[in-house]
Amino acid sequence: MAAVLMxxxxxxxxRTMLVFPRSSALRLAELMLHRDAGTSLEFGEMEQSALxxxxxxxxxxYxxxxxxxxxxxxxxxxPSLAVDMSTAVLTTAYLQFSSQRDYVFCVESEFMMVKLSEKLRGFFLLLPDPASLQVLLRAVRVA
Structure with missing residues (x-):
């Protein structure tokens, strides 16, 4: 898994996290770097920068x-980037972001490349601080 944290x-x-399965993250980096599919096997400096x-x-x-x-x-x-097994990335992020966060807003995103007949899936996670959570919940109730 690869996660961009901000x-x-x-x-x-x-905090926000943009999370991709490893294969999707590598493919997204390839597309951004104008590389052929399957040519990036690791998250080198250029792949990390692109992600x-x-x-x-x-x-x-968002x-x-x-x-x-x-x-x-x-x-x-x-942004910063974390690449590891999904449990390690999410656990580390949770511990770093404080255990006071009980709610996560998640938006699933699909990137469709029609010309390439490909789609990539990722997830945008919003982890608001407790005070910000209350502001968000009030805004959603009003809308």
Missing amino acids: HMLGDLTG KEAGNILSSA MNALSEFMHLMLLPSP
């Missing part, structure tokens, strides 16, 4: 949508 700053605080950039773009897009919906300012931090 802090969410501004009017709401917390962090993809995570930055996608997480920022945060912008949330920001516009709630009329709040949300700012992303620079």
Whole structure:
């Protein structure tokens, strides 16, 4: 599994994770680096950089949508990347983000490459801080 992790700053605080299965993460890096399918077997420096950039773009897009919906300012931090077994990535992220987070918002994302007849699946996770969770829940109830 590969996960791009970012802090969410501004009017709401917390963390975001963009999570991909290993094969999808490698393929996404190949596409971004204009490489043929199956040519990237490991997460080298270029693959890591490409995934962090993809995570930055996608997480920022999700945060912008949330920001516009709630009329709040949300700012992303620079991305970091974790590559490991899924349990290790998620457990480490949970412990680093504080055990006070009982709720996670999850958005499944599919990337369709029609010309290549491919699709890649990933998940955007939003882990709000406790105070931010209350703001989010109030906003959802109003909408």
